[in-house]
Amino acid sequence: MKNLKDAERLAEEALKSIDNIKPAEANEFIFTRIQNRIENNTKGYERVKLKSMHRLAAALLLIIAINIISFKYLANKNTGNNGRQTSGIDAFSNDYNLQKNLNNY
Numbered sequence: 001m002k003n004l005k006d007a008e009r010l011a012e013e014a015l016k017s018i019d020n021i022k023p024a025e026a027n028e029f030i031f032t033r034i035q036n037r038i039e040n041n042t043k044g045y046e047r048v049k050l051k052s053m054h055r056l057a058a059a060l061l062l063i064i065a066i067n068i069i070s071f072k073y074l075a076n077k078n079t080g081n082n083g084r085q086t087s088g089i090d091a092f093s094n095d096y097n098l099q100k101n102l103n104n105y
Helices: 001-020 031-078 088-095
Strands: none
Touching: none
């Protein structure tokens, strides 16, 4: 019983201490400050986004250029002595010396 009465007394004291709390007063210009901060943050994000888009475009152009160069190089490499193109399997077998029958049982 004593613990229950002490607990109720402490709860009442805590509730009475809340009665003296005053509501917080906001600054008159807080809304405009928040709006300016949001606008400044979005402008910085747009700059970063634009930079990353330029970098992505440059990387894609580099990849496309490398692909075009490699296709032209491989097309010239696969032409035989007579000027005709060899198939991919023939080029693979020529590169790895697989033309001969190497059946070693």
